[in-house]
Amino acid sequence: MLITIIWKEILEKVLSLRFFIAVLMCIILLPGVILLRTAEYAKKADRVQKEAEANIDHIRNYPAERSYRIRGATLTLPLNILGIFSEGCDARDGTAVELVLWRDPNFQSKYSPNPFVELLPTFDFALFVGLMMSLLALVFSYDAISGELERGTLKLMLSGQLPRSTLLLAKWIGGLTVVTLPFLISFLISLLIVILYPGTQMTPGHWIAVLLVFFISLVYIAAIFSFGLFISCITSRAATSIALLLLFWVGLCWIIPNYGRWVVTQIIRLPTVTAIEREKSTARREAEQWGWKTYEKYAEEHPEEVKTGYSSVVYRSSMVKGDERFAEALDEIDANYQNLLNMQVGLGRVICKASPFAVYTDAVTEITGTGVRERARLLQAVRRYRHAFFDYAGQKFVEYYKKRWELMQKGIEERHEFYIGDFPIFSYQESRLRDKMKSSFLDILLLLVWNVVFFISAYASFLRRSIV
Amino acid sequence: MLWLIVKKELLSNFANFRILTAFVVFVGLIMTSTLLSVTDYNARMEDYTTRTREHKRAFNDALSQEDIYHRAWGVVYNGLYYDLKPAELSTLCRGLEEKLPSSFRARNYSGGGRFRETGKPSRSLYENPLSILYPTPDFVYIISIIAALAALFFSFDSLCGERLEGALKLMLANPIPRHKVILAKWLGGYISLAVPYFVSCLGVIGVLMVSKIIGTSEEFLYRIIALVVIGGIYLGLFFSLGLLISSRVRTPSASLLWCLFVWLLLTILIPRLAPVIANAAMPLPEEPRLRYTKKDWYRSIRKIDDQREPRLAEMPEYTPEEEAILRRIESFNKMRASQAKFSLMLFRLSPSAIFTYIASELAGTSPTYYENVRSADEDFGNEYFRFTINRFAKMRSDVLTEADVAKDAWPEFRLSKISLGDTISAVLPEVLILVISNIAVFLGGFLSFIKMDVA
Numbered sequence: 001m002l003i004t005i006i007w008k009e010i011l012e013k014v015l016s017l018r019f020f021i022a023v024l025m026c027i028i029l030l031p032g033v034i035l036l037r038t039a040e041y042a043k044k045a046d047r048v049q050k051e052a053e054a055n056i057d058h059i060r061n062y063p064a065e066r067s068y069r070i071r072g073a074t075l076t077l078p079l080n081i082l083g084i085f086s087e088g089c090d091a092r093d094g095t096a097v098e099l100v101l102w103r104d105p106n107f108q109s110k111y112s113p114n115p116f117v118e119l120l121p122t123f124d125f126a127l128f129v130g131l132m133m134s135l136l137a138l139v140f141s142y143d144a145i146s147g148e149l150e151r152g153t154l155k156l157m158l159s160g161q162l163p164r165s166t167l168l169l170a171k172w173i174g175g176l177t178v179v180t181l182p183f184l185i186s187f188l189i190s191l192l193i194v195i196l197y198p199g200t201q202m203t204p205g206h207w208i209a210v211l212l213v214f215f216i217s218l219v220y221i222a223a224i225f226s227f228g229l230f231i232s233c234i235t236s237r238a239a240t241s242i243a244l245l246l247l248f249w250v251g252l253c254w255i256i257p258n259y260g261r262w263v264v265t266q267i268i269r270l271p272t273v274t275a276i277e278r279e280k281s282t283a284r285r286e287a288e289q290w291g292w293k294t295y296e297k298y299a300e301e302h303p304e305e306v307k308t309g310y311s312s313v314v315y316r317s318s319m320v321k322g323d324e325r326f327a328e329a330l331d332e333i334d335a336n337y338q339n340l341l342n343m344q345v346g347l348g349r350v351i352c353k354a355s356p357f358a359v360y361t362d363a364v365t366e367i368t369g370t371g372v373r374e375r376a377r378l379l380q381a382v383r384r385y386r387h388a389f390f391d392y393a394g395q396k397f398v399e400y401y402k403k404r405w406e407l408m409q410k411g412i413e414e415r416h417e418f419y420i421g422d423f424p425i426f427s428y429q430e431s432r433l434r435d436k437m438k439s440s441f442l443d444i445l446l447l448l449v450w451n452v453v454f455f456i457s458a459y460a461s462f463l464r465r466s467i468v
Numbered sequence: 469m470l471w472l473i474v475k476k477e478l479l480s481n482f483a484n485f486r487i488l489t490a491f492v493v494f495v496g497l498i499m500t501s502t503l504l505s506v507t508d509y510n511a512r513m514e515d516y517t518t519r520t521r522e523h524k525r526a527f528n529d530a531l532s533q534e535d536i537y538h539r540a541w542g543v544v545y546n547g548l549y550y551d552l553k554p555a556e557l558s559t560l561c562r563g564l565e566e567k568l569p570s571s572f573r574a575r576n577y578s579g580g581g582r583f584r585e586t587g588k589p590s591r592s593l594y595e596n597p598l599s600i601l602y603p604t605p606d607f608v609y610i611i612s613i614i615a616a617l618a619a620l621f622f623s624f625d626s627l628c629g630e631r632l633e634g635a636l637k638l639m640l641a642n643p644i645p646r647h648k649v650i651l652a653k654w655l656g657g658y659i660s661l662a663v664p665y666f667v668s669c670l671g672v673i674g675v676l677m678v679s680k681i682i683g684t685s686e687e688f689l690y691r692i693i694a695l696v697v698i699g700g701i702y703l704g705l706f707f708s709l710g711l712l713i714s715s716r717v718r719t720p721s722a723s724l725l726w727c728l729f730v731w732l733l734l735t736i737l738i739p740r741l742a743p744v745i746a747n748a749a750m751p752l753p754e755e756p757r758l759r760y761t762k763k764d765w766y767r768s769i770r771k772i773d774d775q776r777e778p779r780l781a782e783m784p785e786y787t788p789e790e791e792a793i794l795r796r797i798e799s800f801n802k803m804r805a806s807q808a809k810f811s812l813m814l815f816r817l818s819p820s821a822i823f824t825y826i827a828s829e830l831a832g833t834s835p836t837y838y839e840n841v842r843s844a845d846e847d848f849g850n851e852y853f854r855f856t857i858n859r860f861a862k863m864r865s866d867v868l869t870e871a872d873v874a875k876d877a878w879p880e881f882r883l884s885k886i887s888l889g890d891t892i893s894a895v896l897p898e899v900l901i902l903v904i905s906n907i908a909v910f911l912g913g914f915l916s917f918i919k920m921d922v923a
Contacts, residue, residue, distance in 0.1 A: 021729055033744070036744050036745070040747070112838075113752055113807070117743040118564055119743075120740050120743075120824065122740065132732070238720075239629070242725070257602040258609075261599065261602050272514075274515050274518055344596055345596060345597060352602075
């Protein structure tokens with residue numbers, strides 16, 4: 001019996017105009033968008049690879065040990081292939097980051113060659129599912145019960161031996177199958193595009209992540225579908241049902257996330273960039289003075305070393321110690337700022353949990369590594385690398401002068417060769433899939449819970465409903 | 469008779485809570501968004517004032533020293549700053565201002581073409597990542613997306629709904645010409661949509677005036693009024709679209725489905741895909757850049773220095789290599805401009821994109837503004853680079869004069885102002901497209917209603 005109704009449900013929907021529109025949207029739009037994004041990725045990946053190698057060569061060929069310390073390094077952030085599916089707030093976008101001794105890592109943002117690109121947000125897989133597929137799910141579910149009620153067919157159907165629960169379940173399964181069918185096909189085509197496009201390489205980890213994203217998308221679509229079914233059960237006209245659903249949709253997908261995060265930024269105020277930079281420059285001056293004073297004190301206490309010239313080595317090492325102090329101060333200021341920012345982001349995310357769209361976005365961006373957490377991790381890695389690089393550079397700087405002093409003691413004046421080839425190289429390890437799954441577990445669970453809650457509500461209201 | 473039907477329409481909209489919903493959508497959303505915008509703007513403005521004050525003080529301090537060499541060195545040591553003032557009307561349309569840094573710094577060895585940031589460039593360490601995920605819901609965002617859907621809500625069932633109920637048949641059985649009916653339906657529906665809209669717009673203007681953001685400046689007032697009127701036309705277009713669909717479709721739910729599809733296409737798909745498609749259709753090569761390093765800087769100084777007196781007073785000329793790069797930059801810029809033009813052409817397929825574009829032009833946060841800032845920044849960087857080379861050569865040859873380091877001798881960040889006239893002439897084609905499509909859609913609805921089978 002169940003199968004018969006599911007089959008009837010599928011046939012009925014497949015032959016309708018909305019299915020045609022859905023197929024058109026899925027088959028043309030999603031693969032098209034994925035193709036464009038993959039092409040962009042491949043072009044960028046090539047450039048980023050070259051740039052990263054050039055950066056390392058550049059440091060290797062630095063002429064003098066001194067400029068090595070002062071001038072620092074440039075690193076190119078890696079790219080994330082899963083960014084094709086969801087752009088999120090990815091920081092791994094091939095930006096060059098300049099590391100200079102006395103400053104913060106400087107992200108060299110470029111002007112966009114075409115400002116129209118920046119005027120509106122982009123379109124990717126996550127947005128396609130988040131907005132388009134959720135709308136389609138509503139379109140396929142809004143009249144499941146209310147429509148049949150209006151036409152009078154529900155009365156006929158239920159006058160037989162069919163239990164209401166079976167009917168509802170059949171509607172759920174049938175409708176959902178019809179929605180996900182075009183989605184599945186277009187998803188497979190998109191995957192094929194990503195595989196076949198020259199210049200893309202997916203690891204098994206990426207495959208699992210993509211499959212997981214697909215699974216989350218299905219759960220999300222099902223949750224929205226169940227919601228549509230529920231509203232359809234409590235309204236008596238199809239038009240009312242879709243109008244109500246649209247209202248909810250606008251509220252949940254557009255208003256809650258956008259307003260929520262904005263309100264939070266107004267409530268929890270962050271210190272301005274100017275204030276932070278002022279603090280940092282004060283710290284810098286203090287550290288510089290501290291280095292100088294330490295040296296002066298040492299020179300006063302050890303006048304014999306000033307005579308031998310060893311004090312110049314001490315001078316350099318106290319400068320390097322000053323750098324370290326500055327780096328610590330920088331870390332402290334950043335940590336304070338980061339705490340506030342984390343509060344802002346955390347509260348924003350909590351508010352966004354009321355919106356299935358935001359929950360879905362959160363989960364997908366976590367899995368694809370384009371989310372809030374991965375971004376923070378990457379920025380942390382850049383900061384850590386800054387430490388490692390300048391620790392190394394400072395140590396080499398002091399070593400160089402020590403050796404020079406030793407040579408001068410032996411009467412050798414000229415500059416000596418100095419090996420700096422073993423400097424630390426920036427490499428970023430993406431967080432493991434298990435960790436990503438762990439952090440998005442709650443979101444997936446929430447989507448599943450919504451599924452169950454809405455379906456049960458639909459069931460309860462459908463059981464009680466009078467069908468006259 | 470006409471007014472009778474208009475009145476009936478208004479009353480029925482009252483009865484089924486549509487006007488109430490519209491009030492909630494317009495007044496609630498727009499007013500909250502404006503209030504948030506105002507607090508946000510005030511914070512940005514405060515930051516801007518402190519920053520400019522500090523930068524000015526540093527500049528003046530450096531120039532107040534006795535020795536002219538110290539003066540020159542003092543300024544070069546700090547670098548020259550320019551702070552971008554937040555646009556007053558960014559409270560209504562954040563536009564591209566969000567994507568620009570808030571301060572520019574010219575330093576002795578960085579060429580133009582990249583951010584010498586001290587403020588907030590896009591995607592920096594300081595940014596809240598959620599603001600990348602979820603765009604700011606400003607006035608223009610609400611009108612272009614949410615209010616457009618609300619406008620469709622007002623008209624999607626006005627004809628097919630009444631036909632289904634049989635009311636249309638009864639009405640037309642009376643001696644009322646059809647054109648009057650459709651006109652009255654349009655007026656009735658549009659008034660119940662427009663009243664909440666204009667009321668909330670008045671509220672917005674009031675908030676902006678009270679918070680002294682636009683003060684009593686006439687230009688801003690004209691700009692806001694133009695924005696409000698164009699918003700009204702934009703909503704009218706969606707309303708007419710709903711009417712057109714309603715006259716072509718049998719049931720209200722089918723009508724709503726079509727409306728939804730059209731809305732999706734016009735407000736989300738086309739605007740967001742247009743730049744991506746433009747980029748794929750007219751790909752750009754790697755951007756050539758005139759990039760100076762500290763080494764180049766020293767080398768240039770030495771080169772001029774060697775030649776001594778005669779050429780010192782002039783600016784250093786571009787080398788052949790530099791000129792070649794400049795030519796490449798020029799051709800790249802041409803390609804860029806044609807890509808942008810193509811994007812704008814694709815934008816014209818969607819009223820929502822047109823509206824966003826017009827609004828950003830009116831608010832002064834448009835692509836034109838972005839391009840102006842970009843070119844001003846590049847000129848600023850390049851000019852500063854060449855300026856310092858010249859002055860250092862003079863310093864080395866001991867011919868530096870008072871006038872060389874005077875306050876107004878230093879390069880300036882020349883951001884050209886976009887006047888109201890420029891804005892109007894820039895957006896006129898788009899406004900016309902909006903008006904013409906409005907008329908066309910209304911006429912389409914009109915004709916299709918005249919032909920409609922009401923049985």
